[in-house]
Amino acid sequence: xxxxxxxxxxxVGQKLIQxxxxxxxxxxxxxxxxxxxxxxxxxDLSTPGEAEKLMREKPDLxxxxxxxxxxxxxxxxxxxxxxxxxxxxxxxxxxRKSGTRPRVVFTSxxxxxxxxxxxxxxxxxxxxxxxxxxxxxxxxxxLLSDYSRRGFxxxxxxxxxxxxVRPGKPNKAASxxxxxxxxEPLAGQEAILPVEESVRHWHASPRAAVGFLLHAAKIKAxxxxxxxxxxxxxxxxxxxxxxxxLRKVAGERVAKLIRRQxxxxxxxxxxxWPRNFDTRRARELGFKADASFExxxxxxxxxxxxxxx
Amino acid sequence: xxxxxxxxxxxVGQKLIQxxxxxxxxxxxxxxxxxxxxxxxxxDLSTPGEAEKLMREKPDLxxxxxxxxxxxxxxxxxxxxxxxxxxxxxxxxxxRKSGTRPRVVFTSxxxxxxxxxxxxxxxxxxxxxxxxxxxxxxxxxxLLSDYSRRGFxxxxxxxxxxxxVRPGKPNKAASxxxxxxxxEPLAGQEAILPVEESVRHWHASPRAAVGFLLHAAKIKAxxxxxxxxxxxxxxxxxxxxxxxxLRKVAGERVAKLIRRQxxxxxxxxxxxWPRNFDTRRARELGFKADASFExxxxxxxxxxxxxxx
Numbered sequence: 001x002x003x004x005x006x007x008x009x010x011x012v013g014q015k016l017i018q019x020x021x022x023x024x025x026x027x028x029x030x031x032x033x034x035x036x037x038x039x040x041x042x043x044d045l046s047t048p049g050e051a052e053k054l055m056r057e058k059p060d061l062x063x064x065x066x067x068x069x070x071x072x073x074x075x076x077x078x079x080x081x082x083x084x085x086x087x088x089x090x091x092x093x094x095x096r097k098s099g100t101r102p103r104v105v106f107t108s109x110x111x112x113x114x115x116x117x118x119x120x121x122x123x124x125x126x127x128x129x130x131x132x133x134x135x136x137x138x139x140x141x142x143l144l145s146d147y148s149r150r151g152f153x154x155x156x157x158x159x160x161x162x163x164x165v166r167p168g169k170p171n172k173a174a175s176x177x178x179x180x181x182x183x184e185p186l187a188g189q190e191a192i193l194p195v196e197e198s199v200r201h202w203h204a205s206p207r208a209a210v211g212f213l214l215h216a217a218k219i220k221a222x223x224x225x226x227x228x229x230x231x232x233x234x235x236x237x238x239x240x241x242x243x244x245x246l247r248k249v250a251g252e253r254v255a256k257l258i259r260r261q262x263x264x265x266x267x268x269x270x271x272x273w274p275r276n277f278d279t280r281r282a283r284e285l286g287f288k289a290d291a292s293f294e295x296x297x298x299x300x301x302x303x304x305x306x307x308x309x
Numbered sequence: 310x311x312x313x314x315x316x317x318x319x320x321v322g323q324k325l326i327q328x329x330x331x332x333x334x335x336x337x338x339x340x341x342x343x344x345x346x347x348x349x350x351x352x353d354l355s356t357p358g359e360a361e362k363l364m365r366e367k368p369d370l371x372x373x374x375x376x377x378x379x380x381x382x383x384x385x386x387x388x389x390x391x392x393x394x395x396x397x398x399x400x401x402x403x404x405r406k407s408g409t410r411p412r413v414v415f416t417s418x419x420x421x422x423x424x425x426x427x428x429x430x431x432x433x434x435x436x437x438x439x440x441x442x443x444x445x446x447x448x449x450x451x452l453l454s455d456y457s458r459r460g461f462x463x464x465x466x467x468x469x470x471x472x473x474v475r476p477g478k479p480n481k482a483a484s485x486x487x488x489x490x491x492x493e494p495l496a497g498q499e500a501i502l503p504v505e506e507s508v509r510h511w512h513a514s515p516r517a518a519v520g521f522l523l524h525a526a527k528i529k530a531x532x533x534x535x536x537x538x539x540x541x542x543x544x545x546x547x548x549x550x551x552x553x554x555l556r557k558v559a560g561e562r563v564a565k566l567i568r569r570q571x572x573x574x575x576x577x578x579x580x581x582w583p584r585n586f587d588t589r590r591a592r593e594l595g596f597k598a599d600a601s602f603e604x605x606x607x608x609x610x611x612x613x614x615x616x617x618x
Contacts, residue, residue, distance in 0.1 A: 077459065114535065124427075124435050128454070128536050135455040139448045145437070146444040150386065226423065227437050 002027065004059035004102075006045065006091065007066030009034040011168060012107070012160075015210045016063060027057045030066065046087040051094035058098065061217055062153075064091060064106045069173040070133035074269075077132060084136035092143055096152035104144065104155040105216045108229060110202055112138040112159060113274045120278040121231065130272035131174075141229040148221075148228050156216045156224060158287075161204040161234030165300035174269050178203065181239070182246055182297060185257035186309055194263035197240035200275040204234045205299040208290050215287055223285060233289035235296060236276040245293040249301070250309045311336065313368035313411075315354065315400065316375030318343040320477060321416070321469075324519045325372060336366045339375065355396040360403035367407065370526055371462075373400060373415045378482040382442035383578075393445035401452055405461035413453065413464040414525045417538060419511055421447040421468060422583045429587040430540065439581035440483075450538040457530075457537050465525045465533060467596075470513040470543030474609035483578050487512065490548070491555055491606060494566035495618055503572035506549035509584035513543045514608040517599050524596055532594060542598035544605060545585040554602040558610070559618045 001024050007013045008028035017038070020026060026038040033042050043050040045066065066087065067073075073080030088106075095102065111134035112127040127138040137159075144155040165186075166179035177194055178201060184191035204212070212232050237245070247255040279287070290296050301309060310333050316322050317337035326347070329335060335347040342351050352359040354375065375396065376382075382389030397415075404411065420443030421436040436447040446468075453464040474495075475488035486503055487510060493500035513521070521541050546554070556564040588596070599605050610618060 118433075126433050126435050127451070129451070130458065130535060132455055132459070135451050138451050142436070142438070142444050142447050142451075146441055149439065150441070226439060 001025070001061060002057065002059045004029065004054065004057060004062045006030075006054075006062065006064045008036070008040070010065060011166060012163065012206065012209055012213075013063075013065050015206050016065070016213055019210050019214060027054075027059060029054060045091055046082045048090060051091045052097065055094045055098040055100070058100050059102055062095070062102050062104045063213060063217075064088065064104060067107070067137075068133070069171055070111060070131055071172040071174040071176075073133035073136065074131055074174070075172075080132050080136060084133065085139055088140045089143060092147050092152070096147060101151065101153050103217060104153045105213055106140060106144050106155060106157045107213070108137045108141050108157040108159045109134065110159050110161060110231065110274045110277070112141065115272045117274060120276045121274055122278045123227075123231065123281045131269070145226065145228050149226060154221050155228050156219060157229035158212050158216050159229065159231045160209055160212065161202040161232055163206055163209050164203040164296060165205070165304075167206065167300070167304045174266060175201075175273075177266070178239075178242070181258050182242065182300065185246065185254045186250060186297075186300065186305065188257070190257050190259055192261045193239065193258050194261060194266040195239060195270050196262070196267070197243065198238055199270055200236060200238045201270075202234040202236050202274055202277055203290075203293065203296060204232060205290050205296045207299050207303060208234075208288070212287055219285055227281075230282045230285070230287070231277050231279045233279040233282055233287055234277065235290050235293050237293045242293055245297055249294055249297045254309065310334070310370060311366065311368045313338065313363065313366060313371045315339075315371065315373045317345070317349070319374060320475060321472065321515065321518055321522075322372075322374050324515050325374070325522050328519050328523060336363075336368060338363060353396075354400055355391045357399065360400045361406065364403045364407040364409070367409050368411055371404070371411050371413045372522060372526075373397065373413060376416070376446075377442070378480055379418075379420055379440055379442035380481040380483040380485075382445065383440055383483070384481075386441060389441050389445060393442065394448055397449045398452060401456050401461070405456060410460065410462050412526060413462045414522055415449060415453050415464060415466040416522070417446045417450050417466040417468045418443065419468050419470055419540065419583045419586070421450065424581045426583060429585045430583055431587045432536075432540065432590045440578070454535065454537050458535060463530050464537050465528060466538035467521050467525050468538065468540045469518055469521065470511040470541055472515055472518050473512040473605060474514070474613075476515065476609070476613045483575060484510075484582075486575070487548075487551070490567050491551065491609065494555065494563045495559055495606075495609065495614065497566070499566050499568055501570045502548065502567050503570060503575040504548060504579050505571070505576070506552065507547055508579055509545060509547045510579075511543040511545050511583055511586055512599075512602065512605060513541060514599050514605045516608050516612060517543075517597070521596055528594055536590075539591045539594070539596070540586050540588045542588040542591055542596055543586065544599050544602050546602045551602055554606055558603055558606045563618065
């Protein structure tokens with residue numbers, strides 16, 4: 001099978017590529033230059049014509065992971081819409097015009113939801129995003145559904161929980177601190193917590209996120225029906241519970257490296273974010289969450305720190 | 310106050326203009342040439358640069374009513390997206406770049422919803438449209454919310470029920486038959502009913518629709534909060550109940566002019582359309598529906614037929 005990964009240089013993209021079968025032919029795309037033993041294409045998909053060039057590869061399966069993250073899309077209105085909306089729409093148009101009908105797995109986000117929320121967000125709750133990033137993802141979901149309904153491709157949108165513990169350097173996502181307060185202390189570094197410990201949020205490990213992508217690629221279209229965008233299962237914990245899990249797994253000395261420094265701007269943004277979900281459809285379709293936040297921390301230690309703190 | 314009406318040549322546009330105060334200064338826009346004693350601008354808003362020209366008028370209030378209707382947007386994919394999505398986005402961008410912050414009243418549609426539905430669609434039910442038209446309206450709603458949240462304008466989207474009895478010639482809306490089976494018999498003409506009498510749908514008279522627009526123009530932004538798109542109140546009736554109301558108001562001789570001729574394509578489309586709503590937010594904000602389907606027929610007779618059948 002020929003697989004195109006868009007946003008291949010990103011953290012989730014890199015882990016996905018590791019997990020894909022050696023028997024598949026991979027074409028890897030990003031706007032950021034990167035090296036790989038697979039075929040790579042570097043271009044800006046928001047430039048008209050670039051997506052058409054990419055579609056000449058005629059992939060059977062496309063993972064579309066590329067996006068400007070939430071913090072940056074909020075700071076730069078034009079760039080967010082250009083990459084997250086126009087880039088996605090140009091890709092979908094190029095697929096349509098290619099006449100091929102690949103499976104398209106699109107990474108959406110729980111940022112498509114905005115407060116006020118019910119106790120747990122169900123599969124029929126409205127998309128009322130409170131960020132430009134969430135708006136761009138919600139619009140992309142609608143396009144994906146319509147293009148699939150019209151038969152231009154066979155799409156599935158998966159709303160990833162916040163991916164935690166995110167390895168590597170902090171990125172510009174406003175949700176970055178959920179990972180920073182785990183990753184940095186585990187590496188012996190201080191980390192800043194900009195919100196109250198009572199803040200509850202919805203998490204999945206990078207390993208679970210890659211599992212969602214691989215599973216989404218295999219689901220039959222007739223199981224999906226017309227509603228092709230799904231909230232993924234996750235772990236709902238407060239920041240306080242995150243810290244307690246860190247203490248349990250890595251000890252008090254590590255947990256003590258978290259420094260409280262409230263940031264009003266981040267607190268305001270986080271107040272509009274989802275806290276908990278009832279992801280019945282996704283669970284029935286076989287998507288699997290991490291067992292607990294402790295497991296999420298252990299996965300980080302295994303996959304990123306060679307099993308040792 | 311300076312008021313810009315986009316889609317002014319349409320049926321709802323013309324009735325709105327009649328209802329607006331004589332003290333206001335009107336600028337009327339459409340892509341279709343039409344005559345008026347007010348200032349008119351004829352252009353295609355989906356052509357880059359045209360919306361900017363229009364914004365040089367610096368309106369305080371904009372009614373955006375222009376759209377390719379559902380049947381045509383389904384038949385011509387490119388045209389639907391160009392007018393209903395790109396046209397709206399170019400308008401919103403031009404408003405943003407003008408630096409003015411007008412109230413924008415956008416006519417959305419109940420087509421943003423798709424089956425399966427609950428008994429009555431509430432204010433927190435998901436937008437899962439089953440037509441390209443509904444998709445384009447749902448995307449426009451998301452843009453309106455985000456542009457309002459960012460402070461580029463002060464928007465409100467109102468999801469009109471199917472406007473019935475629609476006067477004049479049948480248009481390309483797939484929902485046209487709901488009006489045709491009332492209007493044509495009342496004018497002594499035969500009309501074709503392409504669906505079963507058990508089909509239930511959500512209606513508002515042209516008079517009620519204009520009332521929604523005028524009311525939407527006046528609602529304070531702080532009453533709206535962040536959720537700026539509202540399902541409008543309406544009358545939920547089956548086609549059978551429509552016909553019974555017609556019989557009651559205009560007699561058996563008129564009702565007999567309806568000819569049953571099932572159309573599989575229309576029946577499939579209609580099966581995915583909303584049937585009933587719980588429009589609590591809109592009612593609390595003071596939007597008012599017609600009292601009954603009989604009243605809807607009487608309004609047509611009063612406003613279009615000089616009070617006589």
